[in-house]
Amino acid sequence: MPEIATTPFADQKPGTSGLRKKVRIFQQPHYAENFIQSVFDVIEAPAGATLVVGGDGRFHNRVVIQTAIRMAAANGFGRVVVGQGGILSTPAASNLIRKRQAFGGLILSASHNPGGPDGDFGIKYNVGNGGPAPAKITDAIFARACEIDRYRIMDAPDVDLGTLGEQRVSDLVVEVVAPVADYAALMEQLFDFDAIRAMIAGGFRLSFDAMHAVTGPYAHEILENRLGAPAGTVVNGTPQDDFGGHHPDPNLVHARALYERMMAADAPDFGAASDGDGDRNLILGRGIFVTPSDSLAALAADAHLAPGYAAGLKGIARSMPTSQAADRVAAKLDILLHETPTGWKFFGNLLDAGMATICGEESAGTGSDHVREKDGLWAVLLWLNILAVRKISVAELMTEHWRTYGRTYYARHDYEGIATRGADALMAGIRERLAMLPGETVGDLTVETADDFAYTDPTDEITSSGQGVRICFAGGSRIVVRLSGTGTQGATLRVYLERYEPADGRLDLATGDALAPLVAAAEALLSIRSHTDRKAPDVVT
DSSP: OOEEEOOOOTTOOOBBTBEEEEHHHHTSTTHHHHHHHHHHHHHOOOTTOEEEEEEOOOTTHHHHHHHHHHHHHHTTOSEEEEEEEEEOOHHHHHHHHHHTTOSEEEEEOOTTSOOSTTSEEEEEEEOTTSSBOOHHHHHHHHHHHTTOOEEEOOOOOOOOTTSOEEEEETTEEEEEEOTTHHHHHHHHHHSOHHHHHHHHHTTOOEEEEOTTSTHHHHHIIIIIIITOOOTTSEESOSOOTTGGGSOOOOSTTTTHHHHHHHHSTTOOSEEEEEOTTSOBEEEEETTEEEOHHHHHHHHHHHGGGSGGGTTOOSEEEEETTSOTHHHHHHHHHTOEEEEEOSSTHHHHHHHHTTSOSEEEETTTEEEETTSSSOOHHHHHHHHHHHHHHHOOOHHHHHHHHHHHHOEEEEEEEEEEEEOHHHHHHHHHHHHHHGGGOTTOEETTEEEEEEEEOOEEOTTTOOEEOOOOEEEEETTSOEEEEEEOSSOSSSEEEEEEEEEEEOTTSOOOOOHHHHHHHHHHHHHHHHOHHHHHOOSSOSEEO
16 A cells, blocks of 8 residues: 655644644644554554544544545545534544444544634544543554654545545545434434423523534534424534634633523523534523533433433443532432543443443533433433423522532633643642641631542553542532643643532522632642742633
8 A cells, every 4th residue: 555654743642632733733744644544553443444534624624534534545444434524523423433333433623622724623533432542542542653654545536525425535435424314313312302392392492502613513403403493593503614713612701602691681591502523511591500510410310301311320420520519419319420530531431331321521521321422412402301301490400409419619710821840840749748738727628638539440440540639628628630631732720629518508609709718728729820820710610
């Protein structure tokens, strides 16, 4: 097969969600090719294997898809299944890998990061279960990328990504499929569309902001066409390669217009948004924002109301920085609660082993065993199914939830693009002091335990250490601090703050007021200002 000589790039180490860099980095000659070939060399797919390829439509998406197809042809794959126009949401890609029993898939996305020529791009390899490659594979990919000296690629014209059906690149069959069809069919199996449709027909109003990202076509088809929501329910529903110049992260900063719409006197009953590649969600009711941690807990508590989960849950899994609200639901349901490191790949093993059914991360990712990725629209549909059955508002549901389980006030403070040296020094400093913290008092808070989170996967006994610092206070409140692996410049420091109020406690505080003592404690314990040269976080969610 045709081979091109190349030399390694030193910066191709995948993070928690694949390789993410600025577009201009990926536009370097051989850069994408080196990484894709490193993936193919490591996975050693058998001749004739099927590969799923798609992305979130961001700038440079189509270029790399064409490259990946030509390289798949030269590396012995028998079939590539690609979304029409190069479009596949991340959960839809996971579903397609599973349904087609593909060997794996390449998902071209930088998730919630900005797009456009000056934005970000990314490549992630998902394995045959539909989930992100585990660390042993991503580590091997990086090792191969550090020594690669050639890649294989066919000299062939571009595939017509706009036309459904089969085409050929040498011996490779390229099948262009409708990106929404299989995913929408799966959602109809999981949820009571008749009940949701009746609720909407009865006057229930919703607003979904697709943020000019990949979920636009999915939301138009499911919410408007199949569930009968009126035209205009989905806003910013046409994917654009720069996401309309906006940042496609469904939080209160970047989805501000939706938030203001939901806080208005004439607000719809339900509001939601999803991110660049469709795996995250923002949930709002009239006059109320539901934190992702609370959303996970509320969905787990009432998931049995949806047909796909009527048999109950096998367990709940949450990432370590996600609040402990779901823990209390698991305790009441008498099911397992798994606390894992950040990264959906840790959930995949639990789902495959039948040890969990619903999973969630504080970073607005929620999902279940229907695929092996978090899934923004799935969360929206489960919320709608629950509301249709319960016949109460979002605010009423959350008030009832807190009166049953207590309330966890929660926020995440992000310090973005800070100097790596300062971020590393902050983490090293707090780690050195962990053993001395228990018993220390900061204001009215007393440290009960402090550790550097390590996780041993119960399915394969592999231990992941150094996953973030937990400082737990008497009474159930805590501070978590870690460095994120999803940025492309400098370091991102994330500080997670949670305060627990029991069911008979103060459940109606403003979140900022409730967390003020923890904000002060975080500064006292971590010296954030001196290490980051920031007086305040860049983003609060």
